[in-house]
Amino acid sequence: MITATPFDFPYDGRLVPESTALLVIDMQEDFLSPTGYFARKGYDSTPLRAILPTVKRLIAAARAAGLTVVHTRQGYRADMADMTPYETWRRKRAGLDGTDVLLRCGAGFQIVSDIEVAPQDIIVDKTCNGAFTYTDLELVLRSRGITHLLFAGCTTDVCVHSTLREACDRNFQCLTIADACASGDRYAHEAALHMVTVEDGVFGALADSAAVVTALSRLANGAS
Template sequence: MTRPALLVMDLQIAMVGRVEDPHYVRRVAGAIDAARGAGIPVIYVVVGFRPGHPEVSPANKAFGAIPPPAFTTADPGAAIHPDVAPLADDVVITKRRVSAFTGSDLDVVLRATGVDRLVLTGIATSGVVLSTLRQAADLDYRLTVLADGCYDPDPEVHRVLTEKVFPRQADVVDVEDWISGPG
């Protein structure tokens, strides 16, 4: 039996503020509503650091350039965007790297709740979505990517990933198609 969960990854205010698609957040909100309506757990994944970023090596090109206090509890931009905010009983996972699994307890939470299929949304397609998909596939999760529930600042990179790379390890569908039969 398959037990899916919808992962809403990096939809934090600072990241959503860079999204150029005015309908993106609304589409993800629709996927969240559909998941809840179907009894599918919604799990939020956010990037977060302690004050002073002790988890970040200066050698890390991606995170080493992030100035403190970005993505700490003192940073209002680190909050999940209010249009897709979690409910009180939703799980919020804090990660320390690009993949939703790295530096987090995501795998523990998924296995404890019997989840074996992940439905991925997030910012950016070439960041958290790609890294999480690859690691989840290696951990034997079944995968679905909501293509238009993912966003990348480079439309060509998004296209190549969703049309050519992701289908090797995941079902790739649009939010509207998934809503018609979530799971």
């Protein structure tokens, strides 16, 4: 089991690699680059880049233990045919008209080069904050028999939390890895982590990366 709050994960003590996936949410240039979308909105991308070593360690531990690794990317079609009038208005209001920021044709859409995406990894592209909305993520997970999800990535308060809530409503067992998530807003980050644990774990459990890596290493080495 993984030492976590408010209960150790999984609740029944059955951490099975084949049934578990690590979700790495939106570790893209548009969010981590000093010239990407996040920076254009006036946020500091430093906290997001700071979690890169931790996320890389988690990915390596997950692969070694036999977990599925899923990366998500947020962005719209190059022709913006999937963008509603409200989203178009927000894009213009943010000063992004005429740019390729948050478009799948842009360099910022790509996962940062610091993170190696292996051939066996799964990539899910999305337009919404939640990775289950208008995507085949649930189909992929169900097809593989995955019932348990570990969450890392950015931002804690928006895309990570939106996906976490969607996963909980679909009855996946969820663990958020606190120091492997980040936001440009410290208060929002801390509040999002706190919300995981309210009502005795309404959105699952919360752990740090050291506890997760320790448990995954034991799995990789064949220990119970």
